[in-house]
Amino acid sequence: MSVVHQVRGRLRLRVPPSARVDGLVETVLAMPGVRAASWSPRTRGLLVLHDNADTAAIVDAIARHAGLDRVDDRPAAPTNGARPTLAAAASSLFGEVDARVSGATRGLLTLGSLVPLALAVWAGREILRGHTAPLAWSTALWYAHGLFRDYNLSPRDE
Numbered sequence: 001m002s003v004v005h006q007v008r009g010r011l012r013l014r015v016p017p018s019a020r021v022d023g024l025v026e027t028v029l030a031m032p033g034v035r036a037a038s039w040s041p042r043t044r045g046l047l048v049l050h051d052n053a054d055t056a057a058i059v060d061a062i063a064r065h066a067g068l069d070r071v072d073d074r075p076a077a078p079t080n081g082a083r084p085t086l087a088a089a090a091s092s093l094f095g096e097v098d099a100r101v102s103g104a105t106r107g108l109l110t111l112g113s114l115v116p117l118a119l120a121v122w123a124g125r126e127i128l129r130g131h132t133a134p135l136a137w138s139t140a141l142w143y144a145h146g147l148f149r150d151y152n153l154s155p156r157d158e
Contacts (some may be wrong), residue, residue: 002066003059004045011048011055019066027065031058112147120143 001019004012015021021039021058024046028037033053048058065070098111109117123140126132 001059006055009050009052011050011058013046013059014063015044015046015062016068017044017068020067021066025063025111026059028058030063032053034058042044048107116144116147119147 002014004014006012015024021041025037025039028034028048030047031053034050036049037046046062047108050058060083067077087088094111101114102110119140123137123144126137
């Protein structure tokens, strides 16, 4: 079971197919501070609305009822039904590529430094070739600068 998101007064969980879900909503509704609970069999999601109740106790009660030994309290990737959303898939893909680039360069480069570097090289090439159409190379240079600044400088270096 994983916590999909948690904000004050609202908790959404994703329950695995192996979990026992009959009577789950009633179990949650019986807890102090819980205002509402709804189960979606399609997404295997449980939404709990509460008045500042102890969310750890709610999660533990759900895990006990569902017959689960372990609860993953890290937020799960956003999903749309059984398929990940585009943002989650892109984030996962670029995270893997970033890890590979960092590993291949022994930590010398990451996507946060490689992309601005590539944009700066492209801008330089365009300038040297005489292709200085308004904003083409300068835009790339500004993007390179901004990306480098945002992803590589620590707050004390700025």
